[in-house]
Amino acid sequence: MADVKNPPLTPELYAYVLAHNPPLDPVQRALVETTHALFPADAIKQVPEEQSALLAFLVRLTGARRILEVGTFTGLSALAMAQALPDGGKLLTLDISEEWTAHAREAWAKAGVTDRVELRIGPALDSLRALPAEPHLDLAFLDANKDGYIGYWEEIVPRLRPGGLLAVDNVLFSGQVADPSVTAGPGMDVRVFNEHVAADGRMESVMLTVADGLTLARRTA
Numbered sequence: 001m002a003d004v005k006n007p008p009l010t011p012e013l014y015a016y017v018l019a020h021n022p023p024l025d026p027v028q029r030a031l032v033e034t035t036h037a038l039f040p041a042d043a044i045k046q047v048p049e050e051q052s053a054l055l056a057f058l059v060r061l062t063g064a065r066r067i068l069e070v071g072t073f074t075g076l077s078a079l080a081m082a083q084a085l086p087d088g089g090k091l092l093t094l095d096i097s098e099e100w101t102a103h104a105r106e107a108w109a110k111a112g113v114t115d116r117v118e119l120r121i122g123p124a125l126d127s128l129r130a131l132p133a134e135p136h137l138d139l140a141f142l143d144a145n146k147d148g149y150i151g152y153w154e155e156i157v158p159r160l161r162p163g164g165l166l167a168v169d170n171v172l173f174s175g176q177v178a179d180p181s182v183t184a185g186p187g188m189d190v191r192v193f194n195e196h197v198a199a200d201g202r203m204e205s206v207m208l209t210v211a212d213g214l215t216l217a218r219r220t221a
């Protein structure tokens with residue numbers, strides 16, 4: 001019997017989902033197209049459009065004013081979140097690539113959000129350790145190198161305000177997390193990370209089957 005609770009995401013069903021979600025705005029659409037044209041092999045790194053809509057929704061839902069992102073790439077997720085910030089809100093995003101993030105800067109300028117976005121280039125762990133130690137983040141989005149996830153989590157959690165939200169991307173890693181033949185590499189890194197999250201008593205977490213898997217975690221202690 002078909003598992004009606006988890007219908008396979010056929011191209012038709014995916015198109016249906018997109019048709020019932022907020023569409024990308026012209027700057028977001030152009031950024032997706034530019035990313036695919038310039039970096040065809042890496043464009044898969046970009047959050048899919050339903051996820052950019054979800055991130056913007058979460059910013060509005062939580063009323064977040066201080067956002068941190070680890071993993072900028074060409075800037076779509078940062079753009080969607082920055083556009084959803086209230087007046088006076090700020091987003092800090094971290095990456096190591098000048099080349100990819102140059103396109104992010106361009107898109108943020110076109111969208112008129114440059115004043116609310118700060119990009120820091122360098123290894124994310126160093127940038128995170130340089131942040132104020134006290135809880136000041138309302139929302140964080142983790143979407144970078146998988147072998148760094150546990151270190152990033154450990155730097156971000158104490159900096160979240162009580163009730164602050166941490167969203168983590170790729171927690172299914174194309175299904176590799178549940179494939180016993182995968183014993184090394186990023187799929188294994190994410191599997192170990194997911195155990196770390198599940199065991200963290202400071203956070204209440206739910207793992208969702210959105211795109212490549214998204215964990216939403218809320219600071220409770």
Ligand SMILES: C[S@@+](CC[C@H](N)C(=O)[O-])C[C@H]1O[C@@H](n2cnc3c(N)ncnc32)[C@H](O)[C@@H]1O
Pocket residue numbers: 045046047070071072073074075076077078094095096097100122123124125143144145148
């Ligand atoms: C999956 S992409 C981020 C996608 C982005 N959120 C978007 O929606 O377009 C991951 C990013 O992590 C960055 N990255 C990889 N290792 C890093 C590190 N050690 N420190 C900071 N950023 C890193 C890569 O340069 C890449 O841009």
